Ligand SMILES: Nc1ncnc2c1ncn2[C@@H]1O[C@H](COP(=O)(O)OP(=O)(O)O)[C@@H](O)[C@H]1O
């Protein structure tokens with residue numbers, strides 16, 4: 001799971017950069033490193049009433065649902081509607097499912113977006129697909145683009161990465 005908290009305060013850096021951070025990205029593995037840091041960052045994000053995004057793949061969504069006792073269909077919606085620390089900001093849940101459509105839950109509504117389909121023979125290595133997706137998504141989000149544009153760029157970046165071995169990419173992107 002990857003959690004993106006938008007906030008004005010990045011507490012992990014405790015002193016210098018603190019006031020300036022508008023976007024904070026936390027990868028799931030960091031949870032095993034320092035839950036306390038994440039808690040601090042989260043509390044500050046909540047105090048600033050910012051939107052938060054949560055990213056996960058199908059497996060992660062299913063495990064999350066199982067732990068909570070949810071049906072698969074309700075997962076994205078329910079994650080987006082879990083209580084918020086401040087009770088004021090909102091949460092948008094984005095679930096990718098490999099070649100199946102990306103599911104986005106926002107304001108109690110579900111939207112699905114088809115991914116760029118890839119013939120089997122072009123599929124090289126799906127490692128990092130989710131990370132590439134988030135990278136593409138964020139490249140538009142930080143520019144204030146719509147969720148649809150964010151998902152489009154996410155799918156583009158993921159599509160490039162899965163056609164290559166390891167984390168490599170072409171010199172020039174052809175996303176527009
Ligand atoms: N077999 C596939 N065909 C086409 N697109 C894919 C495929 N696998 C992954 N992708 C792209 O990568 C994104 C993330 O893939 P996913 O497997 O859900 O993430 P993770 O790497 O976290 O498991 C998908 O939304 C899609 O855009």
Ligand SMILES: *[C@@H]1O[C@H](CO)[C@@H](O)[C@H](O)[C@H]1NC(C)=O
Pocket residue numbers: 001028057058059060098
């Ligand atoms: C989802 O990501 C986890 C790592 O967080 C990985 O173990 C799992 O295999 C991934 N699932 C799919 C369907 O790619």
